[in-house]
Amino acid sequence: MKRYKNIIEAWYLVNYIKSIMGARVLYVKNTIGDDIERRLSYFGLFFFLIWYILYFYCTCISYMEEQTVLRILYDTKLKQYGDYVENIISLHYVLYVMWKVPFDLSGSTVKIQELIDIDKTIESMCEPIDYTRSAFITLLTFTLQLGLSATKMMTLWLILSNFEVAMPFSKMYQIVFVEILVLNVASCYCFYLISIRARYIIVNKVLKKIKNKKSLEQHIFVHETRQGNIQRALQVQEKYVCEKIKTCAKTHSLLYHSTESANKKFGFALAFTMFLCLITIILYLFYLMEATAxxxxxxxxxxxxxxxxxxWQIIVAIGVVYVIVYFCELTTAEAKATAIVTHQIINNNFSPVVTSEAMQLSLQLLHQVPVFTARGLYKLDYLIILEGARSVVTFLVMLIQFVTDPPSAL
Structure with a gap:
């Protein structure tokens, strides 16, 4: 299996898949001296123009002919208004994401440089980073994403083929294309969180080795005591243990700043994505209740x-929201675990010098608690799922009242 040198090389194969999907127009590349720069992918630009031109063409056809998939199956009391709401929000979402994903996120040198700086700090502690695993995760993520979208389109085709009506291909393409964009935003964010969490795990692994006295410094101590230089061995051990704790503190600080950068870089895109998912859940739950009643x-x-x-519509929307929140909680839990290991070092039988260094790290962790937010609008934790459920119920009640009130009462 190929051995990758950095995170950019690990994304090499996936970048071609993203280019074919039209999600990579600008990209980052290594230069001499381990610097990175932004470049234009003509291959990605070609597919970007094809998919988005086809989307806007299908959207125009869908609007002019008032194509719909839902009302072929069931004529809802909302008539075309439910489609109008969904189409308007989806169109604005596409206009935003067509710049955000292929240009801003794909060509962001800041977040890549942050990961490279973190990796250099980790490598200074002689800890390996498995870039092969990163390459596998990214490839698996985009493969599942494409498989999910293809399965949905096939399902829609099988459903509509049973009806004696013209199949609205342009409407189907419009639905699936918006879903692919939603999955693109979610997958980019979740993979970035996976990368950050993997580096938090390495920091905690180093600290656990220090706590259990199984790090490289303990081997130096054993070797020197056999030679009879106990005092010298203790000094060497304390020096390198303190240096390693300092490096862990530096790495944790870089990781904290990367979480803050993620909130700024992905914040509005996440808020827009989760808003679109919320609207989808509300509308289609209403259609389900109305059709059943x-x-x-x-x-x-x-x-x-x-x-x-x-x-299909509801499960994909709920799945996107849950996956985003799940990986945020997973990364936050791993970051908080650093404080637990640090306090175990403080309470262990170490020298005053090592304990003092661990106290400094503990103080830093007190002020650098990572919190993932949607551009500061709300926290991305399990509580937001509860709030979203309350919003869904509230709007469902409003919609039901809207369609059941008599005309004279309006």
């Missing part, structure tokens, strides 16, 4: 096909 389940084949389409 109207007795569509008496027509079993049509109801099953309706459920397949609605569940």
């Amino acid at each position: 109207s007795g569509l389940f008496h027509n079993v084949p049509r109801y099953c096909e309706f459920l397949a389409f609605v569940f």
Whole structure:
């Protein structure tokens, strides 16, 4: 298996997949002296123009012909208004993401440089970084993403092929394309969190070795005591243990700043993505409740096909929100574990010099607690899922009242 030297090389194969998807127009590349620079991918630009031109063409056709997938299956009381809301939000989302993903995120030299600086600090502690695993995770992520989108399009095609109507291909492409963009934003953010978490794990691993007295310094101590230089061995041990704790403190500080950069870089994109998912969940849960209440389940084949389409929309939206929050919580938990290991070092039988250095790290950790937010609007933790569920219920009640009130009461 190929051995990669840095994170940029680990993304080498995935970058071609992203270019074919139109998600990579600007990219970063190594130069002489381990510097990185931003470059233009003509290959990615070609596919970017193809997919987005096709999307806007399909959108125009869909708007002019008032194409819909939902109302082929069930004529909702919202009529075309539900489609209008979904289409307007989706169009604005595409206009934003078509700049954010292929240009801003893909060509960001800041976040890549931060990871490279962190890796250099970790390597100074003689700790290996598995870039092969990073390459595998990115490849697996984008493969699953493409597989999910292809499966959804095939499902829609099978559902609509049973009806004696013209299949709205332009509408299907519009739906699947927006979903691919949502998955792109989520996958880019989650992989960045995975990269940060992997480096937090390395820092905690180094500190655990110090706590358990199994680091390289303990081997130096054993070798020197056999020679009879106990005092010298203790001095060497304290010196290198303190240096390693300082390096861990520096690495943790860099990781903290990378989380702050992630909040700024991905913040608004995450807020927009989760808002789009929330609207999708509200609309399609309403369609599900309305169709069930109207007795569509008496027509079993049509109801099953309706459920397949609605569940696809709902499950993907819920899955995106949950995955984002899950990886935020996972990374935050690993970062907080550093404080636990540090306090165990402080409470262990180490010399006053080592204990003092661990106290300095503990003080730093007190002021540098990583928190993932959507541009500071709200925290990305499990509580946001509860708040989202409350919002869904509230808007569902409002929609139900809207369609059930008599005309005279409006």
